[in-house]
Amino acid sequence: MKKTFILYLHYYLLMFVLSFGWSNAMMAQQAAVIVNMAGLEGIEINQQNVFNYDLVNNTGKQLDVTIKGSIRYRNSSLNAFYVFTTSLIEGNNRFSKDKVNNAVWTFSDNGFRELFFDYNKMPQGTYEYCISIGLNKNNPEYQIGDPIQECVYQIVNDIFLINLVEPENNAKIYEYNPMLSWVVNYPFASQLTYRLRVAEARDGQNNENAINRNNPIYQDNQVFATSLTYPVTARPLVKYQPYVWTVDAYYKGILLGGAEAWRFTIIEDSLLREVSVDLAYYEFEEHIGDTRLNIAGEMKLKYRADGNTDTLFFKIVNDKGDEIKFNENVRPLSNGYNWLVLQFHEKLSLKHNNKYTLLIENVKGQSFKVPFTYLNPLFIK
Numbered sequence: 001m002k003k004t005f006i007l008y009l010h011y012y013l014l015m016f017v018l019s020f021g022w023s024n025a026m027m028a029q030q031a032a033v034i035v036n037m038a039g040l041e042g043i044e045i046n047q048q049n050v051f052n053y054d055l056v057n058n059t060g061k062q063l064d065v066t067i068k069g070s071i072r073y074r075n076s077s078l079n080a081f082y083v084f085t086t087s088l089i090e091g092n093n094r095f096s097k098d099k100v101n102n103a104v105w106t107f108s109d110n111g112f113r114e115l116f117f118d119y120n121k122m123p124q125g126t127y128e129y130c131i132s133i134g135l136n137k138n139n140p141e142y143q144i145g146d147p148i149q150e151c152v153y154q155i156v157n158d159i160f161l162i163n164l165v166e167p168e169n170n171a172k173i174y175e176y177n178p179m180l181s182w183v184v185n186y187p188f189a190s191q192l193t194y195r196l197r198v199a200e201a202r203d204g205q206n207n208e209n210a211i212n213r214n215n216p217i218y219q220d221n222q223v224f225a226t227s228l229t230y231p232v233t234a235r236p237l238v239k240y241q242p243y244v245w246t247v248d249a250y251y252k253g254i255l256l257g258g259a260e261a262w263r264f265t266i267i268e269d270s271l272l273r274e275v276s277v278d279l280a281y282y283e284f285e286e287h288i289g290d291t292r293l294n295i296a297g298e299m300k301l302k303y304r305a306d307g308n309t310d311t312l313f314f315k316i317v318n319d320k321g322d323e324i325k326f327n328e329n330v331r332p333l334s335n336g337y338n339w340l341v342l343q344f345h346e347k348l349s350l351k352h353n354n355k356y357t358l359l360i361e362n363v364k365g366q367s368f369k370v371p372f373t374y375l376n377p378l379f380i381k
Contacts, residue, residue, distance in 0.1 A: 032059050033088065035131050035150035044156055045071070045129055046120045051100045053131060057088040064088075064136040069103075074126045078254070079108045080116065085136065111252030119188050124255045126155045158257030161185045162249055167264040169207075172379065176237050176266060181227035182247050182259060192249050192256070194223040198230070201242040203349045207261035210244045217243075239266045240352045240376070267352075267379055281339050284360065284370045292355075293372040297345035299358065301370075305333040312340075315359040316348070324348055324356070345377055352376035 034056040043049065050069070057063055064087050071080040084103040107113040115121045130151040165181045167173050186192060198218040201210040218234040230237065237243065242265045248258040281302035282293060293299070303312065310333045316324040326348060331340055342358075344350055351374065358370040 033057055033063070033065070033133050033148050035133060035148060037129075037131060037150050037152050040129065040152050040154075042154070044122055044154060046122070047117060048097055048120070050129075051095045051097050051103075053095055055088055055093045055095065055133065057090050057093060060090055062087055062089055066134045066136055068132045068134070070128075070130045070132075072128050072130075073123065074128070076123075076125055077108055078112055078123055078125070078127075080112060081106050109252075109254065111254045115251055115254065115256075119186075119251075121186075121251075121256065122156050124156050124158065124257050126153065128153055156257075161257050162247055162259040164245070164247065164259050164262045167262070169260075169262040169264075170378075171262075171264040172267050173264055174267065177230045177232055178237075178264070179227060179229050180245060183226060184249060186249065186256070188251070189226075192251055193221075194226070195219065195221045195248040195250065196223050196228055196245070197247075198243055198245045201244045201263055204346070207244045207263050210263075211246050211261040223247075237266055239268060241265070265378075282370065284368050291371075293370065294375055295344065295372045296375045297343070297377040299342045299344065299370075299372065301340040301342065303333065303338050303340065305335055305338055308333075308335050309363065311363050313361045314342070316350075317357050317359065319355045319357075324350065344374065350374040350376075352379050 036054040036056065039052050039054075040049065055065075055067075064085065066083065066085050069082045073079065082103040082105045084100060086100075105113070107116070112123065115123065128151050130149055132149040162182060162184050165183060167178055167180070180196065180198075182194075184192065196219065197211060197216045199211050199214040199216045201207070202214065205213070218230065220228065242263055244261045244263050246259050246261040249256045281300045282291075283302045285303060312331045312333065314326060314329045314331070316326050318324060328342060328347075331338075350356065353373065353375065355371065355373055358372065360368040360370065
C-alpha cells in the first residue's frame with residue numbers, strides 16, 4: 001500500500017512538472033513579442049506621435065522583424081499604411097519618430113496624405129490604428145506564429161474648430177433671407193470648402209436631433225467663403241417656424257469637422273412687445289365662451305368640484321376645428337376648489353399668435369369652452 005502511494009505521488013509530481021513546463025513554454029511562445037500601444041490611447045495620432053509605442057521582446061535573443069501599421073476609417077474608404085524593418089533587442093524596445101526613418105507610407109487619398117504630413121491633421125470620424133509584427137526570414141530558428149497585432153481606436157470630432165457667428169443661437173430675426181456666417185480655427189482655412197445645412201426644428205427636438213434627423217430645406221456643399229446669404233431661390237423661410245443650421249469643413253473632399261447646430265426663428269418686428277397676459281386663475285365654469293384669453297406658455301384654471309369623484313377631460317382644437325394632441329388631457333379633482341395649471345410651451349405644437357379653443361367636460365357630462373390666443377413666451381417681453 002505504501003509503495004502504491006509513493007508511485008501515485010511520483011506520478012502526480014511528474015505530471016505537475018510536465019504541465020507546468022508545458023504551460024510556461026506555451027506562455028513564452030504566445031508572449032514572444034508584446035505590442036504596447038497604451039501611450040496612444042485616447043490621443044489623436046499625427047506624424048509626431050504615430051510611432052510612440054513599445055515592443056517587448058521576450059525571446060531572449062535579438063529578432064529581425066517587419067513592422068506594419070494601418071489606419072482604417074470606419075464607414076469610409078480612407079486608409080493609410082506604413083511598413084519598415086528593424087531589429088528588436090531583448091527586453092523593451094521603445095519607438096518614436098526619431099528612431100523610425102525608413103517607414104514607407106501609402107495613402108488611399110492624396111488629400112489624406114497632405115493633411116497628415118503638411119498640416120498634421122486627421123480627418124473626422126472613427127479610425128482603427130493597428131500595429132502588426134512579423135519575423136523576417138533571416139532568423140528562421142524563432143517561430144512566433146502568425147503576426148502579432150495590437151489596435152487602438154480613436155474618434156476625431158473637432159466641433160470647436162468651427163464656430164457659428166450669426167444668427168446667434170436661439171436668435172429672433174426679422175429677415176427672411178438672413179446672412180449666415182461662421183469662423184474657423186484651422187491654420188489652413190484658405191484651403192477649405194464648407195457644407196452649409198438648414199433644417200426645420202420640430203416639436204420636442206433639440207438642435208442636434210433636428211439637424212441630423214430632418215431633411216435639409218437648404219444645403220450647399222460648395223461654399224468657399226465663411227458666410228452665405230440664404231438664397232432667394234431656396235425654399236422660403238416662414239415666420240414662427242424654428243430652424244437649425246450648421247457648417248461642416250472639408251479639405252479636398254475630406255471631412256475635417258463640423259460646428260454645433262444653432263437655432264433661429266423669424267418673427268415680425270412688432271411681436272417683441274409687451275402684451276396683456278392674464279396670469280390669474282380663470283373660473284371657466286362661470287363663462288360661456290365670451291372671453292378670449294391671452295395664454296403665454298401655460299393656462300391657469302380655477303374649478304369647484306362637488307366631490308372627490310369629479311374629473312375634467314380636456315381637448316384643444318384650432319380655429320379650423322382640428323384637434324391638437326394633448327397628453328395632459330385628464331385631471332382628477334379633489335372636493336372644493338382646484339387650481340389647475342396646463343403646460344403648453346414645448347409640449348404642444350401651438351403656433352404663436354394663433355387662436356385655439358380649450359374644450360372641457362366633467363364626469364357629469366357638462367361641457368365648457370375656453371377660447372384663447374396662444375403667445376409663445378419667447379416672443380414677448
